[in-house]
Amino acid sequence: MKWRFLGSLAEARKSGCSGVYLIVHQGVFERVVYVGVSNNVGRRISEHYEGYLRGNRTIYNAGHNDDVYKFMSAYKVRNHTKHYQELANQHKIWASTTVDLNSAINLLSEEQQFGFQWEDILLNKYLPQLVVWALPFADYTYEKATVIESVIQTKLVKAFDLRGFFNLKQISILGKIEQPDLTKISQCIDSPKLDLASQVIFNNLHTAGVPIEAYRIFSVQLDKEISQREKEKEARLALMQKKILRHKNYGKPWTHEDQEKLRVMLVDFEMKPSQMAFYLGRDPRSIAKRISNNDKLSQRKWREDLKWL
Structure with missing residues (x-):
């Protein structure tokens, strides 16, 4: 089994293969932003494409000079839902988790409108950077495909700390994880063209856990963002200590x-x-x-x- 490059979303709509597919953002690094399965990948990508245009898919304010995982990863973040909400309020994330809604709603900032600003971000910044890779199955079944899909999702979520927008175990930022308890697949599958940390993960789908090397590479890739988050954490702790000195029971439960x-x-x-x-x-x-x-x-x-x- 080998990954096949299907091109942009518009080009991938023409594919008739069945199997697992990846939507990848080509920015500073080539990052997986969605993992799915379908018995007709082209048809499914068409649904994604049309969903993006309606504002019914998650959109990140990330172009070719950005690492989309700086928005997706909650690494070194204590409250990930609050973190994502803050990004949404800054027009960094348009959060939508289904292709079937007719009305466009940012689930993290519902007062926002899918108007000119988000359409401009989508059409001129985010969408042009999306490409599709597929892992075709000769004997496709939904059950077989979701095994590989789930292992990919679980490993990427764990390695890059990709939380969900909400506290639901199976609803990840990469899509619904159908079999969240799976830790590996039975066969070796080479990686498609992705960033180095992701390649390490894809090359080790047949082993349980996430290789230490993937964590090491990712920490270097996201070094600037991690440093900023650590500074913000230190500032919050300093403020909390200041409040505790002023009010000794600050933050304690009421007895x-x-x-x-x-x-x-x-x-x-x-x-x-x-x-x-x-x-x-x-x-x-x-x-x-x-x-x-x-x-x-x-x-x-x-x-x-x-x-x-």
Whole structure:
């Protein structure tokens, strides 16, 4: 079995082969952005192509001078969903996970419109960099194809820390993983033309786990982005330490004792959050939010007794 280059998405629409296919972004590095299977790859690529034009596929603000994985990878990121949402709000990601929706919705930033700005990014920046590789099957079955598809997805996700936009195990950023527990395939398959780290992974699909070499190469490839994320992490930690020094209970869960102190100060002494801050060791905004949440949860009855919470 060998990978076959099908060209651009427009060219790949003419293919009639069946098997596993890769949509690859040719930027600074050649990165896999989607893995799928079909008994007619050309027809499936047509669905992708038309979906892109409607805004029903995920689009990255990445051209030929960009590494698309700087948007896709959550390496060194603590909260990946928040990270992706921030990128979406910056017009770096248009997140859509199905070709069947008629309306274009950015699932990470629903107030956005698929208008001129995103159409310009798609047509002049992202779409021209997409190409397709296929692994044709002489005796295609969906079950056989999804074994290879799932192993590719699982290994790429793990190696490059490609999280999903949502906390769903089988919905990855590379497509739905049909068999997420598979770790390897039975045969050796050479890699298509991809970046060096991805080539290491594709050349080792028949072995369990991700080769250390792939991690090493990727860390070099994404060195600038990783350094920036580490600096941001250090800045967040420094800010947190500053807040902890100011409010000793910052970030700690509210105990029953804390809640009772809050209730007494609010009801019996009619204190404001700014006045409570010293005694509770918490930021006034956190205190105000706790009061509001308790009121909503208990319809203000917690002010009489905590049993209503």
